[in-house]
Amino acid sequence: MRTTQLKRIGVVVSDLDQAVASYGKIYGIQSWQFADAAPADATSHGRRTLRTPGTWRSALGTTLPQEDAPGPFGNPAQSVTFELIQPTGGETPFNEQLLSKGEGITFIQVAAEGGDPAEHFAQLGITAAYSASIGGQCRTWWDTRKQLGGFYVEMVPVDAPAAEPAPADTALLPAQGIYHFGVLVDDVMEVLPHYRDIFGLESFDMKTWESGEGRLDAPQYRGNTDPVGYFTAQAHAQDFGFEIISMKYGSCHYNREFLDHRGPGIHHIFAWMTTQEQQWEELTSAMTAAGYPVVMGSPLRAGAAEFGYFDTFDALGGYLVEIVIRRFQGKPEHMSPDWIVDYSEAV
DSSP: OEEEEEEEEEEEOSOHHHHHHHHHHHHOOOOOEEEEEOOSSOEETTEEOSSSBOEEEEEEEEOOOOTTOBOGGGSBOOOOEEEEEEEEESBOHHHHHHHHTOSEEEEEEEEEESSOHHHHHHHTTOOEEEEEEETTEEEEEEOOIIIIISOEEEEEETTSOOOOOOOOOOOSSOOOOOSEEEEEOSOHHHHHHHHHHHHOOOEEEEEEEEBSTTSBSSOEETTBOOOOEEEEEEEEOSSOEEEEEEEEESOOHHIIIIIHHHOSEEEEEEEEEESOHHHHHHHHHHHHHTTOOEEEEEEEGGGTEEEEEEOOHHHHTSOEEEEEEEOSOOOHHHHSOSEEEEGGGOO
8 A cells, every 4th residue: 555645643642631732832723623532342452442441532633834835845834633642541552652651642644545454454464453433433553563663553545534724823833744753763774664565665765864074063962962873764655754763872862862761653743844044043942932942953964954853742742843944955975865775676
């Protein structure tokens, strides 16, 4: 099957009301669909959950993209839908996430074409982690944690209805879409075949990022400027992508505040990019003043670009938000990947 679109991002939170307030403040989302779930027909890893049925509260909200703003891969800015879930008891993948790892992005819902999701995952030997009738709809979360790096996948048809953006307040951080999910794993090369098999992604740009001119020009992590290095693979579907990351050496947010505590998982979303210095300065200043400073970042590619992660981990539920500025076209040796993994060339 081939994945086309991102439909929603599932975030487990410990306090739904507090999270909704933070999402309103940061992303400008003010309209939410609230629900209480207590499915009686749930199955978890092939078992009924009658003795300890799972329950949760949820809120579904969607960002309103700015008019004429750019978005991922040359498209206009697009809305991003979040499903915030507060487990309230029993056995669910959401309660497992909260009790074993803490808050975080627990699943992504994607649209795919070219087959039936149940048959697709059965052929890959991937089983359902949880399935239940919720709001009159049967939903299934596939247990892709081992294959992809700590998160579940919910796969729906391309024509599945999407949440519509609603009028919103001015956002501190006007999300343009999801350029990529930053996924931390133990071994990048080991998981790439699973991203191919599950999502239909065939081409991955491979790059080592480490302290030094032309790569990480001047990295910092909470003010620490010690050398650091990590290895990445990047690929994208129609309207979103993945950056798959493993640590090489040094200390940064990836290992010291994520991998060391919870293992593989979705660490960040890359949701905003500009070429304008004034926009970069205004956004970083506004987010810092609001209590979300840049916790990790660096100029890149000999000054051609710069990235930063805002410290939204506590406010948004276990993940950071990345922003990027592209200042000028870098030299080819700085812009090119180290190599490309292309599964269409398989022999």
